[in-house]
Amino acid sequence: MKPSSPFLAGRSELVRALAAHRDALVRVGLVSLLVNLLMLTPTLYMLQVYDRVVVSRNELTLLAVSLIALLLFAVIAGAEALRSRLLVKASAAIEARLGLRVFGAAFEASLNPLSGDGARALGDLTTLRQFLTGQAVFAFFDAPWTPIYILVLYLLHPxxxxxxxxxxxxxxxxxxxxxxxxxxxxxxxxxxxxxxxxxxxxxxxxxxxxxxxxxxxxxxxxxxxxxxxxxxxxxxxxxxxxxxxxxxxxxxxxxxxxxxxxxxxxxxxxxxxxxxxxxxxxxxxxxxxxxxxxxxSWRVAIAAREAFGRLERLLEGFPPREAHPVPAEPAGFVTLRQVSAMVPGREAPVLDYIDLKLEPGTVTALIGPSGSGKSTLARVIMGVWPDVRGEVLLDGEPLENFDRARLGPQLGYLPQDIELFEGSVADNIARFGQPDPNKVIVAAQACGLHEAILRLPRGYDTPVGEAGHLLSAGMRQRIGLARAVYGKPALVVLDEPNANLDEAGELALSRLLHHLGEIGSTVLVASHRPGVLGVAGRVVAMQAGRVRFDGPRDEVLVALRSRAPAPDTAPPQPPGFDPLTAHP
CATH class of the missing domain: 1.20.1560.10 (ABC transporter type 1, transmembrane domain)
Structure with missing residues (x-):
């Protein structure tokens, strides 16, 4: 939002969002002016009753003064209700204006361990909204009248x-x-x-x-x-x-x-x-x-001030992205140029100057010992690693330039730690969008999961429970796999997809990888287990954050078995390295 006045130039996004509703605050201030003026009614009424009515004993005067006071009290009640309603509407409008923006920034912050607690941001927004509708705000509007009331007291007597x-x-x-x-x-x-x-x-x-x-x-x-x-x-x-x-x-x-x-x-x-x-x-x-x-309301005001500061820092730290349009059917060309991945508190990079190209219609197996950087490389390619140096390109465009909400359906990702969400099996496969029954079934069938789902108590409508705890580890992994390939994405990255699979699951995974390659998807599979090597046409072997070997599967496996000398850019190969188990 562009500043609408010189006063807002250079102000934070949160301040500008609040200032967009300053008209409502002005109206609240005007109503507060009326309320505080009329709050002199009890004082004037008592002066009239004690100094005039009691002395004159005039009942008609008492009736008239009392009726006027009651009328003014009714106006006060109506004015206070009006300003409460104005603040409630203004706070709801502010929350609606900022809700999606704060959610997006909080989500980005949760990907970065150094950015603080992103999950707290939505609570901070609620704290700010509740403060705007609380008594403390009315006190701020009423506080300027305290000197006026004291002046009236001074006029009565110094x-x-x-x-x-x-x-x-x-x-x-x-x-x-x-x-x-x-x-x-x-x-x-x-x-x-x-x-x-x-x-x-x-x-x-x-x-x-x-x-x-x-x-x-x-x-x-x-x-x-x-x-x-x-x-x-x-x-x-x-x-x-x-x-x-x-x-x-x-x-x-x-x-x-x-x-x-x-x-x-x-x-x-x-x-x-x-x-x-x-x-x-x-x-x-x-x-x-x-x-x-x-x-x-002191603590409430302090909490609101702290929430305001955290929200302001969050929105400044994660500004809205200038999103490039996502092609309706991205090709899936992935290019990494001199990519290094850093981690907080560690000087040495997790990935060290990686150059890599992945093309559509290919299945690439990513192997290497534990700690070699396979999972990190998978997260870098998906754009979810917080500190990346170098270029990560999708179809020649930097990955961070894309609108992730639009690009997401074109990507498939299966992390090592699979998280399912509260909802049905179909909801999880369809990524909690509007489920397309045909696409859900196709994804499940591609993973060899359709028959197993039909045996569940309610089929595709079966609740998975919180974090999928009602399902076995193998079933959770296969549902996560079906979610990754839902809608036939152009780029599919799978991290240890066969960690919890039995023999039938391994066979279904092999068929799935072969199918993805045939339909033109770009597939990268990180795995310790040898099952994926039979399907992969290309193997990338990693060690100590670097690509040790990269080429056709058979050539790389032969080179690894013969312990061929490493390239000049790679560290020497440790003794006992087995490309099939990928453990030293």
Whole structure:
């Protein structure tokens, strides 16, 4: 969004998004102006009742004044409801405007371990929306009226104005002190709760291993320690909160009583009327109400400010991409030029100056020992490795230039750690888009999975459970494989696709790879197992982050078996390297 005024030039994307709805905030401010003007009604009513009606004993005057006051109170109620509605609509519009953008940035951040907790961003957006509809915002709109109310008190009597100002300063100082005292205990309690929840979640996800290996007693002790730490931190926080609350309550009660006592003293001295005394007490409470509200909403305001800062950094760190149009049928030419992949905290690259070309209609087997960089290379080609140097091109265009939402259906990827999502088998195969039954069945049949799915309780509509826990590891892997080839993508990258497959699954995988090559897909398969080598026409052997051998399958296998000398650019081959098992 382009800045609409000089004031917004150079401002962050989040500020500009909020400023786009500044008209709603202006309307809220105008309604707040009306509300705060009418808040003088109780003061004026008491002045009239005590200083005029009680003295004159005129019932008609009392009726007229009361009816006017009731009418103004109704206007106040309507105005407050209106400004609440305006803020709710504005916050909903802001969330709708930013929701997709924040989701995309958070998703990109989750791919980068150095970018922070991307999953927290959506919670931050919710925190910001809730703050915009909370009492703290109304207090911000009402706070500028505090000096005006104090001025009115000063007009009633200078001593009343001075007393109200003193109490306002005292409450502000107490609020700042309370915040400083409560930040550390609150953070300790939150950290302890997070560690406890992480441990409980890990135990739940690995309950079978915990039970089988008798780890429950040790883990119970660790949980009890974290629970105790959380309880102690929460107890300290609650105790501090109660002490601070008692101090705040004492201050409010003292303010009300002392203002009333001061008013009574002025009445005794003949400097103030009884009506003005009562009105001053009510007006002081109203003048200091925004400060009370801000004190009560202090943590909410601080949390919203922190959420705003995190969202601002997130959106700045992951700006919208200028996406190039994706061809309706990309060819699938992949080119890597001098590609290195880095990892945080490690000086040596995981991949070191890789040059590689993959062409449509070919099946390439990627082999090498554990830690040689096979999975990293697969992630680099798919564009999901966070720190890549060099060029990764698809059909001659840098991969990062593509709109991933449009390019995604043209790509197929099976990672080592297969994650299925809550939903049906068909939903997972169809990538949670609108399922095309024919394409779903074709993908399942291509993986030799159709008959197995039909034997499930509800066939393709069978729920897989959270993370696919209702299915076996082999079934999860084959569903992930069907998801990867759904819609006949132009580029298919499979990382250890046969890790959990039985003999029938291996045979189905071989047929699938042969079929993908025949229909013109570009296929790269990283594997430790020899089953894929029979289908691959080309083999790329990796070692220590570099391509050691690259060429036709038979030539590379012969070279590996004969332990041919490595190219000058590759490190010497370790003894005992077996291309079939790919283990030294």
């Amino acid at each position: 001593a009343l104005g001075a007393a109200a100002l003193l109490f306002g300063i005292l409450q502000t100082v107490l609020a700042a002190w309370s915040h400083r005292q409560s930040v550390a205990p609150a953070q300790q309690a939150a950290d302890a709760a997070q560690r406890e929840q992480a441990l409980v979640g890990g135990i739940s996800r690995n309950a079978e291993a915990v039970e089988a290996m008798g780890m429950a007693p040790a883990l119970h002790q660790r949980w009890a320690g974290l629970r105790r730490e959380r309880r102690d931190s929460a107890g300290a926080q609650q105790e501090l909160g109660q002490r601070l609350g008692a101090v705040s309550k004492f201050t409010r009660q003292a303010q009300q009583s002392l203002i009333l006592g001061l008013g009574a003293l002025l009445v005794i001295d003949g400097q103030l009327t009884a009506g003005a005394m009562i009105a001053a007490n009510v007006l002081t409470t109203r003048a200091l109400a925004p400060i009370d509200t801000l004190v009560g």
